[in-house]
Amino acid sequence: MNELLSGKVILVVGASAGIGADAARAFAADGASLMLVARSEGPLAEIAAELAKDGREVAWTTGDVSKAEDVRRVVDATVARFGRLDGAFNNAATTQGGRLDRVSEEDFDRLMAVNVKGTWLLIREEVRVMEPRGAGSIVNMSSIGGLRGSSGMGAYQASKHAVIGLTRTAAHDFGPLGIRVNVIAPGPTETPMLDQTRLAIPGGVEARIAATPLRKAGTGAEVGAAASFLLSDRASHVSGVILPVDGGFVA
Template sequence: MTTGLLAGKVVLVVGGSTGIGADAARVFAEEGASVMLAARSKDALAALTDELTGAGRDVAHTAGDVSVGADVAGFVDATLARFGRLDGAFNNAGINGQGRLDDVSEDDFDRIMAVNVKGTWLCLREEIRAMRESGGSIVNTSSIGGFRGNTGLGAYQATKHAVIGLTRTAAHDNGPLGIRVNVVAPGPTETPMLTHWRQNDPAAVERRIAAVPLRKAGTTTEVANAAAWLLSDRASQVTGVVLPVDGGLTA
C-alpha cells in the first residue's frame, strides 16, 4: 500500500497479539505501515500474522516477554533485521491487577510493575536507541486510571500513572532528537479485560458505562485509530500528550 496515514512507515506493536494491540496492528497495516508484532503468545502472533499477510499486508512477528530486557531488545533487533529501520512503536503490553492496596500480595505487585512499568521503560529504551539517528514516534498505552483513583485497583492505577510519567519524561529527553512520545489513555473499552470484569461484577461495569457521556464503552479499533494518528506525521507537533479515548468520561 502506498497511501494511508502511516504509508511507508515501519511500526513495532508490543503487546500485539490480542485486544487493543491486535486491532492496532490491523489499523496500522491498513493505513500503509509495515508492522512487526511482538508479544508472549507465539500461536496468537502467528495467527494474526497469517490473517494480515493473507490480506496483502507487510507483517511479521517475534515472541518474548516485555519485562525481560533481552527479549525487548530482540523485538527491536528483529524489526531492524526484517524491515531495515524503525519509524514508530506502539507499546501496549500490560496486565490488570485487582484488589485493595493492603490486600495485594508482594508477588502480584511486583509482577504488574514488571510488565506495565518496567516493560514500558524497556521498550522506550530500546526503541529510542533505534530511532536516535533518524527520529520517530512512540505511543504508550496508559488508562484514564493514570490520572485518577479507583477503589480496588490501586496497583494497576499506580502503573498507569507511572506510564504517563515515563512518557512525559521521554518526550522532554528525546524531542531534540526528533523523537515524539505520547500516550493514549482509554476509558472503558471492549477488551478481554472488560469482559472478565463484567463477568465478575456486571453491575459495576454497567454503572461505569452509564457515566460515559457517549453512553457506550469504546472499541479497540477506536483506541487504535487514536494511536495511529499520534504515530503519523499529521501529529508532527504533538509530543508529551496524554490523549484520553474515553467517550468523555474525564471531561
C-alpha cells in the same frame, strides 16, 4: 491512495489480542509494515497471517517485555527485518483487581514489571535505534485509571499513572532527538482484559459506562485509529500528550 502510515515500520507490542490486535489491524489498513510482538505464539501467528492476506508486510516474534534481553532482541529483529523503526505502539500490560492492602506482593511486582518496567525497557530500546535517524514516534498505553483513582484497582492504576510519568519525561528527553512520545488513556474498551475487570469488580464497568457521555464502551479499533494519528506525520508537532479515548468520561 494516501494512507496515513504508508511507508512506516511500526512495532506493535501486545499484538495477539484485544486493543493490540485491533490496533495492528488499524495500522495495516493505514499502510504500515508491522512487527507484531506478544508472549503467546499461536494467537500472534494468526493475527500476522490475517494481516498478510491483505498484502501488508507483517512479521512477528514472541517476547516478554519485563525481560531486558527480550526487548532488545525484539527491537533488533525489527530493524533486521525492515531496516529501520519509525514508530512503536507499546501496549503490553497486565491487570490486577483488589483493594490495595489485599494485593499480594507477587502480583504487585509482576504488574509493575510488565506495565512500568516493560514500558521503560521498550522506550529505551526503541530510542536506541531511532536516535541515529533523528526521527521516530512512540505511543505508550495508559488508561483513564492513570488519570484518576477509584476503588478496587489501585495497583493497576498506580502502574498506569507511572506510564504517564514515563511518557511526559520521555517527551522532554527525546524531543531534541526528533523523537515524539505520546500516551493514550482508554476508558472501558471491549477486550478480554475488560472481562477480567468485570469479574474483579462486579458492576464497576457498567457504572463507568453509564457515567460516560457517549454511553458506551470503546473498541480496540477506535483506540487504534487514535494511535495511527499519533504515529503519523500528521501529528508531527504533537508530543507529550495524554489522549483519552474514553467517550468523554474524564471530561
